[in-house]
Amino acid sequence: MTTFESLGLNESILKGIQELGFVAPTPIQEQAIPVLLGGDRDFVGLAQTGTGKTAAFGLPLLQQIDIKNNKPQGLILCPTRELCLQIANDLKNFSKFLGDVNIVAVYGGANIGMQLRELKRGAQIVVATPGRLLDIIDRGAVNFDNVRYAVLDEADEMLNMGFQEDINSILSNTPEGKTTWLFSATMPQEVRRIAKNYMEDPFELTVGTKNSGNANIEHEYYVVRPRDKYAALKRIVDFNPEIFGIIFTRTKIESQEIAESLIRDGYNADALHGDLTQQQRDKVMKRFRERSIQVLVATDVAARGIDVDNITHVINYELPDDVENYTHRSGRTARAGRSGVSIAIISGRDIGKIRQIERVIGKKFIKAEVPDGFAVCEKQLFAMVHKVHNVVVNEEQIDPYLTRIYEEFADLSKEELIKRFASLEFNQFLEYYQDAADLNVKEDSRVRGEGGERGSARRSDGKFTRLFINLGSVDDFTRGDMLRFICDSTGLRGNKVGRIDLKGVYSFFEVESDAVDKVVQSFKKVERNGRAVRIEMSQDGDKRRSGGGGRREDGGRKRSWSGSSEGGESKGGFRERREFGGDRRPSFRNKK
Known part of the structure; x- marks a missing residue:
């Protein structure tokens, strides 16, 4: 050697x-x-x-x-x-x-x-x-x-x-x-x-073949309808409970939108893109290295130079325009001789680009199927079972509580205790994925209908009210940070919060109208860095709207950023399409 x-x-x-x-x-x-x-x-x-x-x-x-x-x-x-x-x-x-x-x-x-x-x-x-x-x-x-x-x-x-x-x-x-x-x-x-x-x-x-990919990386692609991309992304992440990865987007706004939607839906996620200040970027990267962020949503430029060990997955939410950039993306995983998986979520029209990439990297992609609800639930259940089985018990600290714990469970057999424990949070996952739609597009089928993931890419239809808060980017907030701060301070679920408009020393955010009183009351005793947090009703009445967060006003028409590969922000505009986000998934996951 x-x-x-x-x-x-x-x-x-x-x-x-x-x-x-x-x-x-x-x-x-x-x-x-x-x-x-x-x-x-x-x-x-x-x-x-x-x-x-x-x-x-x-x-x-x-x-x-x-x-x-x-x-x-x-x-x-x-x-x-x-x-x-x-x-x-x-x-x-x-x-x-x-x-x-x-x-x-x-x-x-x-x-x-x-x-x-x-x-x-x-x-x-x-x-x-x-x-x-x-x-x-x-x-x-x-x-x-x-x-x-x-x-x-x-x-x-x-x-x-x-x-x-x-x-x-x-x-x-x-x-x-x-x-x-x-x-x-x-x-x-x-x-x-x-x-x-x-x-x-x-x-x-x-070293290796010119422009080739790392031999330790498996390459997979999933074919879905453009409107189902976000739902497929969530299902793929849920199917890999130990995932520690990067989701690549083409644009800064798309990375921010997807990260915020994932946070709303209960994932440990954040965005990394060029609009963040250096201080904000350092904060995001620190959390990612510490694995308190499980999935990082990033643009190609922002992800250059990320040197983080043990990244398990790279997910291409959009394939790069330059085929050779795929090599850079996939190279974020399988570092220093480890193995990794590079995933592409595509629509049928992107099959040709997959073939181009195969020629460049010298490896074949595996066509994978988006898992159904049963498969996701099974994977999550046994991930939890393995985690419990392998947990290190601190005998000294738990000993004072054991007598009372044994008394509480005295009337239950071992089998009954295991079933109840497994059902405690697993029932929520079963309910979440009950009757989950098949998101896969068969190669010989045409895109038709509007179906999709149950409760996945659609926000609540409740009325939203715009509120003022005396905190902004100077307080070291990103929109994702602000969303967490609001939810932590009020107890609201992420899907109750709409659009967040982050300014310098103040911001605006939207909540479902029936939650306004709760928000105002919750913030009465909240402080940030020794300063009282002030919440007020926005006086800008025409900014109020109905519908979910993430939508934008454009000439009086409700528009939303399209997560598809068709048009969208990369062509300088927005398409009328359903937005990211949806029902908050169960918190039954391996939190890093």
């Missing part, structure tokens, strides 16, 4: 990675590190997300820099702030025993003044997103005359995000004699063009 010691890394770096628990190099690390330690040849590395590319270029880079020279010698460009922070943190951990190594992360959405001060103090390595770094270069706040190594990480994604001109401008501010290392998951023509323009006879290394 190859070891890190055999790759030529020095003792200080080896000590750092050993403390992090690194045992053996991954294939990309094993093959790239010896080449990069040579230090004088351009390099192109192709490997899938989650294969350890950061260490593959980070460890050799740390070994090559001159610690005594406090000027930028290494420049790493990456597409998103999440990835920027991840790389910077990894390098800091790798260099723990190297001495005084300064690594500065430069990215948008954060205080530029603080980043300028850090650069002024000196740094051997700068990790940056192109837009923010170009801003800093234009201010004349950084000098790259000493840069010896330029690293382009996730090069394909930077080009997909439109950073071609920014990359050209940035690299033009670095010495011609530098060494350039390019890492990418795929190799489209645009990336090949960068290699040609900025590299001289680069060493090319491909």
Whole structure:
């Protein structure tokens, strides 16, 4: 077995990675590190997300820099702030025993003044997103005359995000004699063009097949009617009680809408997209890493750089427009040799795109059936049974209560006790999925009728009233946070709350009209950060409406965001279609 010691890394770096628990190099690390330690040849590395590319270029880079020279010698460009922070943190951990190594992360959405001060103090390595770094270069706040190594990480994604001109401008501010290392998951023509323009006879290394998918990922697709996508999503999540995954959408508004609907329906979910502030994004990611969020709803751009272990599922609520982006999405799971599942929920017209993806990744998709209500209930029941069977009993803490517990159950046999226990919450699930419709579209059938999941994609038909609350985004709220805050403070179920209009220092939200008094009374004694929470009836009478949350007023017509692949926000508008949300499902699930 190859070891890190055999790759030529020095003792200080080896000590750092050993403390992090690194045992053996991954294939990309094993093959790239010896080449990069040579230090004088351009390099192109192709490997899938989650294969350890950061260490593959980070460890050799740390070994090559001159610690005594406090000027930028290494420049790493990456597409998103999440990835920027991840790389910077990894390098800091790798260099723990190297001495005084300064690594500065430069990215948008954060205080530029603080980043300028850090650069002024000196740094051997700068990790940056192109837009923010170009801003800093234009201010004349950084000098790259000493840069010896330029690293382009996730090069394909930077080009997909439109950073071609920014990359050209940035690299033009670095010495011609530098060494350039390019890492990418795929190799489209645009990336090949960068290699040609900025590299001289680069060493090319491909781990796996170009543009291929991770061999440890199973790929599945479910064919449903566009109107049944949300119902199918919930059923798939329910059928996988131990799921810890990411749901991908095309647009920011869709990710927010789906996340809010999932929260209303009793799931541990939240959204990650470009409209969140850095503080809000950090908060969401912290909760996701701690697994207090079980499913994260994200756009492609926001999910770049998510480095979270043990993600079990990736769900494509909408397939990406660029087929190659599917590789990036699916690469969020099955990291570091683990296995995972990538799921696509599609309509019949997307079958052709599935075939395209199969050709790109070199793997066949499995056509799966959306489980029926019985299968979901059975899976949930036995997940709970296994959890009870394997629970660790704290004998010392429970002992004082055991006598009374035994007395309560004295008249029940073991069999009767098991049946009652299993029925306690399971009956709710059985009721929820009673007569659940078949959501699968047969390949030879036509879409007809409006059926769908019982109580799934339709909100209550009650009248809604708009209320004012003196809290907003400055209080570190997202719309999902506000929904939780309202439900926790009032005891209302999520489907009783309608549209939430989040402002800066205040917000508006809607509740069913018969719950207004309860809401007002509930908030009379509620405080937030030492400030009394104030609820008032909105004076904007024309904003009141009937119907469920998530609908939007547009010229007097009720409209809702379409969860289908037809038109929708990606084409700049809304379609008249039923909205996400629905009856709150039973809370009988494995809460992380």
